[in-house]
Each structure stands twice: as C-alpha cells, then as structure tokens.
Amino acid sequence: MEDVDERRKEAIVLVVIVVLACLALVSLLVAFSYYCYITNKLSKRLKNSKKSDNSGISKIQVTTERGIHVFSFKQLHSATGGFGKSYVVGHGGFGSVYRGVLPDGRKIAVKLMDRAGKQGEDEFQMEVELLTRLRSTYLLALLGYCSDHDCKLLVYEFMANGGLQEHLYPPRGAGSKGGASKLDWEIRLRIALEAAKGLEYLHEHVSPPVIHRDFKSSNILLDRNFHAKVSDFGLAKIGSDQAGGHVSTRVLGTQGYVAPEYALTGHLTTKSDVYSYGVVLLELLTGRTPVDSQRPSGEGVLVSWALPRLTDREKVAEIMDPSLEGQYSLKEVVQVAAIAAMCVQSESDYRPLMADVVQSLVPLLKRHRPSSTGGSSVHSTKSPLSPICHDNDISPRGLP
Ligand SMILES: Nc1ncnc2c1ncn2[C@@H]1O[C@H](COP(=O)(O)OP(=O)(O)OP(=O)(O)O)[C@@H](O)[C@H]1O
Ligand SMILES: [Mg+2]
Numbered sequence: 001m002e003d004v005d006e007r008r009k010e011a012i013v014l015v016v017i018v019v020l021a022c023l024a025l026v027s028l029l030v031a032f033s034y035y036c037y038i039t040n041k042l043s044k045r046l047k048n049s050k051k052s053d054n055s056g057i058s059k060i061q062v063t064t065e066r067g068i069h070v071f072s073f074k075q076l077h078s079a080t081g082g083f084g085k086s087y088v089v090g091h092g093g094f095g096s097v098y099r100g101v102l103p104d105g106r107k108i109a110v111k112l113m114d115r116a117g118k119q120g121e122d123e124f125q126m127e128v129e130l131l132t133r134l135r136s137t138y139l140l141a142l143l144g145y146c147s148d149h150d151c152k153l154l155v156y157e158f159m160a161n162g163g164l165q166e167h168l169y170p171p172r173g174a175g176s177k178g179g180a181s182k183l184d185w186e187i188r189l190r191i192a193l194e195a196a197k198g199l200e201y202l203h204e205h206v207s208p209p210v211i212h213r214d215f216k217s218s219n220i221l222l223d224r225n226f227h228a229k230v231s232d233f234g235l236a237k238i239g240s241d242q243a244g245g246h247v248s249t250r251v252l253g254t255q256g257y258v259a260p261e262y263a264l265t266g267h268l269t270t271k272s273d274v275y276s277y278g279v280v281l282l283e284l285l286t287g288r289t290p291v292d293s294q295r296p297s298g299e300g301v302l303v304s305w306a307l308p309r310l311t312d313r314e315k316v317a318e319i320m321d322p323s324l325e326g327q328y329s330l331k332e333v334v335q336v337a338a339i340a341a342m343c344v345q346s347e348s349d350y351r352p353l354m355a356d357v358v359q360s361l362v363p364l365l366k367r368h369r370p371s372s373t374g375g376s377s378v379h380s381t382k383s384p385l386s387p388i389c390h391d392n393d394i395s396p397r398g399l400p
Helices: 004-052 055-065 074-081 118-133 166-167 187-204 261-265 270-286 303-309 330-343 354-368
Strands: 088-091 094-101 107-113 142-148 151-157 221-222 229-232
Touching: 074 094, 074 107, 074 142, 074 151, 118 142, 118 151, 142 221, 151 354, 166 221, 166 270, 187 221, 187 229, 187 270, 187 330, 187 354, 261 270, 270 303, 270 330, 303 330
Parallel strands: none
Antiparallel strands: 088 094, 094 107, 107 151, 142 151, 221 229
C-alpha cells in the first residue's frame, strides 16, 4: 500500500517537474522571439537613421529627382574654361565665382569653395538643401552642384548684371566708367520690390520660415534686364514656427547689415532680416555703403546718419543719391524713406513684416509703370506703411 502511495507521489512530482520544465521552455521561447523581434526592429531603425544621417547624400539624391543636377568636376572644368582667370566674375566669403556655359548653351555661374573646414561644409550643405526646397522667381535658382574629390562647387543660373552693389558703387579711378551709379530711380524701386518679395517668400510662404541672415546688396543679383533675385542661403537658419519665435545662434552676417538685437544677444528672428532689408533700402536711396570710415564724423554709419533725416520731409531729399536727381517725386521718396525708417528701428517688434513692405512698394511701382510691376502678385494700391504722405503731396516727376 505504501509502495503505491510512494509511486503516486513520485508520479505527481514527475508531472510537476515536466510541467515546470515545459513552462520554462515556453517562457524561454517567448523571451527569445521577443528578443529577435526587438533586435530586428532596432537594426531597421539604425539603418534608416544612418541613411538620414548622411543627410547630404540622401537629401541630395532627392534633389536630383527634383531637377537639381549633379555635375562632375570635369564638366564644370570645361564649362568655365578650366576655371580660367578671365572667367572669374567675383570673389566672396565662399570662394571665387566663375561664369560658364553648359554644352546645351545655358549660361551658369559656378561658385568654387576655397574655404576648408566645417563652416564652409555647413554652408555648402545648407545652400544645397534650402535651394532645393525653395522655389521663387525672386530667389536665385540653384541648377546643380558638384562634390568631387574634396571640391565643392555650386552651380547657379547666371545673372548677367552681377551684384547690386557693383551698380550702386561703380569703381572709381582711371579707366573706369567713373563712380556715378547708372541705376535709375525706377529700376531701384523695382529692385527694392523684388528683393522684398524674395524675403517675403522666405519669411511668410515657407513653413517653418527661413531667415536669410546675410541679406545685403551683394546678395541681390541682377539679370540682364535688372530684375533682382536674392542669393546666398549659406548662412540661412530655419526659424521658429511660433509667433515671435527666435533662433539662438552665433552672430554671423556682414558688418553694417546686422540688426542690433542680433549683434548683442545672438537672438535671430525674421525681423533681423527686415533690418538688413532696411539698410539695403537706404543704400538704394542714398548710394552710400552701410559703413564708410572715409566719410566725415557722424556720416560713417549709414543707418545712424540717415535715420534722423528719413522722417523729416525737409531733410529727406538731402540724403538722396545725387545721381538720381530729377528722377523722383518727393512723395515717393518720403514713402520709401518711411519704409526704410520702420525697417531699421532698433526695436525689432516694431519693424514691419516683409509682406507689409511689399504692399507698400507695389503702388509706387504701379505709378511708374501702370501695367507692369515685375510680375507682382499683390494688387493693393494702399500702402500700409505710408503714414506721412497724402495723394495731394504728389509733385510732378522730375521735381523733388
Ligand atoms: N549667379 C551669379 N551670376 C552672376 N554673377 C554672380 C553670381 N553669383 C555671384 N556673382 C558675382 O560674384 C560676386 C561674389 O559673389 P559671392 O556671393 O561669392 O560674394 P559676396 O556676395 O560678395 O559675399 P558673401 O560671400 O558674403 O555672399 C557677386 O558680387 C557677383 O558679382
Ligand atoms: Mg553673395
């Protein structure tokens, strides 16, 4: 009898052991499959993130699908006469700029990066990525790029009349055309409007907004008919989507164009670009460079010299570029000066939006050419930024 009990107990123990072993085995199997599932998922994620970490390459591949061409060094070498001296059209912070012609006859401008190091690389990357995403008549189009054997080249549409600053301040001296700008008032107004539309696009038609950060007269390029396009996004920053949002950043940009709050705190907003735009407007009005140490004391910094005169009807004509004499009406000048004054205010919140600037300039252009405002899409005839003038202030053209 005891024997039977003993055997029954043993059988029960055995069953328990077998059940427990089975349970352990099942748990092990479950744990193993879960482990396999997780590792598989992680390795997939790792692969994906590696792809996007090579952002230059992956994004650039996308760009090629969107019509940006990847050139070989050889192609650009032969397009620019072997990067010959006679093909150089300018030099900038990025490197030299060459003119060139593609086999299909298209004229191009090629920027050859001569700056080693991370900042140059970052600018190259930023320029390619941004210009791929952004498309506007008022922004210089990137046609392609080349990133061969440590050489970085950017290929743009060719702008036959180069940078605005070359026309505002033609070189003086022997053999030159002689210092006076040939840009007339109407063309200057149109350049002001088209450049404003370029910035308006960056600030208000792109989400999140793009802050140019190096807006200046040499970054406004002119085509053969003096239509303007904004160039050089190498220093651009993607702004914050929130109203009044800012980006904290190292202060870069060009002397004389940098907004005071940005220079002091490094806080960058679209209103920093509005300030720089105001400086360019002052250059267009006065024909003076933003900073000129050769000028008498008190006149060296354009904004400080011009600001008190901008809102004074009696004095505003004093600041005008002498080469424009006889071309503008006082009403127009007062209006443009009012816009410039608002843009260069030290309090960034009081500066206008670029859309307001555009709306204020459109009617001025219409007055010159009723049927053509350079492809304008804004139809308002009322300026939101012209509190000073009334219609009966108009003086006949030619009589300031
Ligand atoms: N797409 C283009 N078509 C024709 N000329 C150009 C073009 N891009 C640049 N240039 C010429 O090359 C010059 C130098 O341009 P670049 O942008 O390299 O320097 P920058 O604007 O003077 O300074 P930064 O490097 O600070 O932008 C311009 O002033 C212009 O004359
Ligand atoms: Mg430039």
